[in-house]
Amino acid sequence: MPKFNLSWMYMIIAMALFGFWLANESGSGVQKNISYNEFQGYVSKGFVEKVTIYKDDATIEAAIKPQHVKDVFQQDSTKVGKSPLVTTRALTLEGLEQFLNKEQTEGRFSGKVEPVERNNYLTMILWNILPFALLIGLWIFFMRRMGSGGAGGGGGVFSVGKSKAQLFEKGSSIKITFKDVAGLEEAKQEVEEIVEFLKSPQKYTDLGGKIPKGALLVGPPGTGKTLLAKAVAGEANVPFFSLAGSDFVEMFVGVGASRVRDLFKQAKEKAPCIVFIDEIDAVGRARGKNPSMGGNDERENTLNQLLTEMDGFGSNSGVIILAATNRVDVLDKALLRAGRFDRQIHVDLPDLNERKEVFGVHLRPIKIDDTVDVDLLARQTPGFSGADIANVCNEAALIAARHGKKFVGKQDFLDAVDRIIGGLEKKSKITTEAERRSIALHEAGHASLSWLLEHANPLIKVTIVPRGRALGAAWYLPEERQITTKDQMLDEMCAILGGRAAEELFIGKISTGAMNDLERATKQAFGMVAYLGMSEKLPNLCYYNNDEYSFNKPYSEKTAELIDEEVKRMINDQYNRAKDILSTHKKEHNELAQLLIEKEVIFAEDVEKIFGKRPWASRSEEIMANEKKNNPVSEPEVSTNN
Ligand code: ADP
Numbered sequence: 001m002p003k004f005n006l007s008w009m010y011m012i013i014a015m016a017l018f019g020f021w022l023a024n025e026s027g028s029g030v031q032k033n034i035s036y037n038e039f040q041g042y043v044s045k046g047f048v049e050k051v052t053i054y055k056d057d058a059t060i061e062a063a064i065k066p067q068h069v070k071d072v073f074q075q076d077s078t079k080v081g082k083s084p085l086v087t088t089r090a091l092t093l094e095g096l097e098q099f100l101n102k103e104q105t106e107g108r109f110s111g112k113v114e115p116v117e118r119n120n121y122l123t124m125i126l127w128n129i130l131p132f133a134l135l136i137g138l139w140i141f142f143m144r145r146m147g148s149g150g151a152g153g154g155g156g157v158f159s160v161g162k163s164k165a166q167l168f169e170k171g172s173s174i175k176i177t178f179k180d181v182a183g184l185e186e187a188k189q190e191v192e193e194i195v196e197f198l199k200s201p202q203k204y205t206d207l208g209g210k211i212p213k214g215a216l217l218v219g220p221p222g223t224g225k226t227l228l229a230k231a232v233a234g235e236a237n238v239p240f241f242s243l244a245g246s247d248f249v250e251m252f253v254g255v256g257a258s259r260v261r262d263l264f265k266q267a268k269e270k271a272p273c274i275v276f277i278d279e280i281d282a283v284g285r286a287r288g289k290n291p292s293m294g295g296n297d298e299r300e301n302t303l304n305q306l307l308t309e310m311d312g313f314g315s316n317s318g319v320i321i322l323a324a325t326n327r328v329d330v331l332d333k334a335l336l337r338a339g340r341f342d343r344q345i346h347v348d349l350p351d352l353n354e355r356k357e358v359f360g361v362h363l364r365p366i367k368i369d370d371t372v373d374v375d376l377l378a379r380q381t382p383g384f385s386g387a388d389i390a391n392v393c394n395e396a397a398l399i400a401a402r403h404g405k406k407f408v409g410k411q412d413f414l415d416a417v418d419r420i421i422g423g424l425e426k427k428s429k430i431t432t433e434a435e436r437r438s439i440a441l442h443e444a445g446h447a448s449l450s451w452l453l454e455h456a457n458p459l460i461k462v463t464i465v466p467r468g469r470a471l472g473a474a475w476y477l478p479e480e481r482q483i484t485t486k487d488q489m490l491d492e493m494c495a496i497l498g499g500r501a502a503e504e505l506f507i508g509k510i511s512t513g514a515m516n517d518l519e520r521a522t523k524q525a526f527g528m529v530a531y532l533g534m535s536e537k538l539p540n541l542c543y544y545n546n547d548e549y550s551f552n553k554p555y556s557e558k559t560a561e562l563i564d565e566e567v568k569r570m571i572n573d574q575y576n577r578a579k580d581i582l583s584t585h586k587k588e589h590n591e592l593a594q595l596l597i598e599k600e601v602i603f604a605e606d607v608e609k610i611f612g613k614r615p616w617a618s619r620s621e622e623i624m625a626n627e628k629k630n631n632p633v634s635e636p637e638v639s640t641n642n
Contacts, residue, residue: 007142014138021131030080031061031087032073039088040099043109047072050112051100058090063111163263165241165275168233176230182361182386183354184224187345190215191228194320195236198272201318212342213310214321216280218328219347222387225324228347229276232322239273241266245282245323248302256283256302264309264319271318280323286332303332310340349385351480352378358386362393369407376410380417380460382478392416421475423468431466436597438503439464442513443472444593445502445582446495450476451607452581454616455491463601471513486534489524494574494581496521501578502589521574525567535566585611 034042039062042048047068052061064072064084073080090096103109178188197204197211204211217225233240241263248256267275287300310321323341325331335341350358355378363374381389395416400408419425431439443462450456457476464472481488500514533540538559545554553560582589588610595602595610608614 010138010142014135017131017134030073030075030084032084034086034088036088036090039086042068042072042086043100043103045071046108046110048109048111050114053090053093053096053113053115055093055115055117058093058096060088060090060096062086062088065111163243163259163266164247165243165263165266167266167270168240168242176227176234178231178235180361181224181227181231182357183350184228184347187217187228187347188231190343190345191232191322192235194274194322195232198236198238198274198318198320201272211318212320213339214323214341215343215345216328216336216341217322217324217345217347219326220349220385221326222385223347223349224386225326225347226278227386229278229322229324232274233276236274239270241270241273241275242278243276244278245280245284248283249299253298254301256298257305260302260305260309267319273319275319275321277321277323279325280335281325281327281330284323284325284331284335286330303335307332307334307340310335349383350389352382355381355384355389358389359393362390366393366397367407369409371410372408372413373410377413377417379477380414382480388420392420395419418467418475422470422473426466426468429466429471431471435471436464437593438507438511439472439513440593440596441502441506441589442499442511443474444589444596445498445500445578446474447592447602447607448502448585448589448611449495449498449578449581450474451611451614452585453491453495455485455488456495457492458614459604459607461601461603462596462607464596465600470516486528489528489534490570490574493521493524493571494578496524497571497575498578498582501575501582502593505579505582506586506590506593521571522567525570526563529566529570530563535570537562537566 039060042062042064043051045068047064048062049065050063052063054060062085064086069080069084070076072086073084100109100113178192181188194212194215201211217228219225229242233242243263248259250256250259263275267273283299283302283306285299285303287303321341328336328344336344356374359374359377363372377392381392384392392413393416396408396412399415399419400412403412405412443464447459447462450459457478460475460477462472462474467473496517499517500510503510503514528534529538531542531544533542543554543559543563555563591610592602592607595606599606
């Protein structure tokens with residue numbers, strides 16, 4: 001775009017020049033050709049102010065005194081311009097000089113005489129032609145720029161309709177292969193098959209099958225969708241076009257559709273090939289849902305064009321579309337139907353074993369010592385995406401480098417995990433004794449409850465060292481469940497509310513420190529009541545509405561009141577439960593808080609010393625125990641702290 005703006009600048013400059021020239025032209029006044037005799041007459045009468053003699057051809061230019069303009073031109077001086085001239089030609093230069101000398105000595109002519117060596121026609125011509133030449137030059141330059149700059153060239157008005165896809169030819173610079181993508185076995189298999197379709201389509205068409213047109217990679221951010229597509233590009237021996245959904249979007253109407261057309265035209269020329277559209281939701285959003293005054297037709301046009309190109313008359317053979325999004329719920333249904341994106345490939349957050357593999361990939365370039373335990377790291381990073389894990393590895397290397405180490409050790413990795421979850425440790429943040437006590441009691445409340453409740457997430461460590469924006473933090477090991485029961489959710493909510501409950505019980509004053517907890521608990525309670533049908537008064541009802549632009553609640557005012565009531569009741573119940581549990585275990589809780597104030601950081605073992613062993617094995621322990629039974633050779637370390 002800046003280039004385009006620049007062209008406008010050129011235009012403005014050209015116009016200004018033109019205008020300047022015009023103004024100059026009209027201001028230069030009138031010239032009148034007269035005979036030599038007439039000229040002599042004007043000089044004798046004293047009308048002439050200045051005489052310019054061009055010596056090479058004896059032409060004369062004489063400027064007339066303003067008061068005599070009327071006598072010479074028979075016109076008002078306003079009509080003839082600022083400096084009206086008369087021009088003529090002398091018979092001989094000598095004669096002219098003699099005449100002027102004579103007139104001067106006799107006092108009739110008092111003006112200036114200016115002899116000029118050569119009549120400067122060249123400047124005159126240049127002066128007259130230059131502005132035109134400049135204009136034409138600019139115009140040609142401008143047209144060239146508009147016409148040039150094909151795909152990816154950018155700039156220029158005429159190239160906006162060209163697709164911006166980046167083309168990677170066979171054997172190009174992409175070095176990513178399926179080996180660099182850890183885990184995601186099923187997804188990998190699916191895309192590998194797509195590569196296979198392109199390499200030997202006959203194998204499939206011989207049996208009457210049709211080659212799929214597209215596959216949609218769906219999953220949370222950072223789970224490796226783009227990586228997978230890059231690996232396809234690296235492995236498939238076919239041309240690969242890569243672009244983002246937003247590349248279709250431009251401020252001109254009709255450009256998106258034109259870009260789609262151009263993309264498919266290019267792709268068809270290169271078929272068989274793969275087109276990868278990242279973040280397809282930028283263009284693929286459901287049509288007709290946007291209430292913004294219909295101003296967004298452009299996106300719909302683009303989408304319509306995409307739909308027809310993908311499966312309309314004259315469908316494309318040998319072009320497979322891969323697309324990635326983390327918002328499949330907002331995509332247009334027509335885009336998702338079979339025949340367009342035939343396959344949806346779900347790319348989920350990695351589970352324990354997949355995380356191990358992802359660590360394996362990202363630890364490869366890092367110099368680690370033998371304290372690093374991949375099993376432990378994988379267990380410490382539940383809920384992390386592939387991108388987060390890549391970040392942990394990098395951060396660990398940076399931390400080790402900061403401490404001047406030769407190798408990256410286990411503690412560096414654990415610090416990196418803590419940092420990524422909680423933000424930077426701020427030991428320098430000033431806290432008073434009372435504040436520290438309050439934070440300790442609060443965190444101890446969480447810690448005690450999570451230890452005492454069966455389904456709460458088991459604790460890893462608690463700290464009262466401020467981190468990021470939090471004043472204290474507790475690390476848990478969330479169980480990676482596929483389904484969660486109501487009891488489990490209630491226990492979690494109870495543990496979340498434990499901080500505020502401890503403050504109320506043991507300090508007698510509640511504080512602002514619990515806002516984050518309250519927000520989480522309230523959201524969870526609302527979800528349970530309104531979406532999961534888990535409350536007593538509104539059982540088995542789900543009011544979930546994924547319509548982006550709907551401003552109406554899908555329930556009546558009365559139900560809204562009921563929901564509020566149920567949410568309130570649920571939170572109150574759990575809060576009271578938290579208070580009950582904490583008051584029965586007051587001694588242990590206070591001991592824990594005291595320990596926190598002394599040590600700043602405490603681990604699961606310290607909590608175990610105070611409360612005794614947890615009677616329930618956690619799910620991950622169960623899974624691990626099973627693994628051990630089935631696979632006794634590779635014994636994972638069971639400690640959950642450093
Ligand atoms: P998205 O799903 O948002 O497109 P990316 O594919 O861009 O995520 O992933 C970002 C980065 O995270 C990758 O460059 C890679 O380093 C890392 N990553 C994500 N998933 C994996 C994985 N399964 N294996 C290895 N690295 C991964």
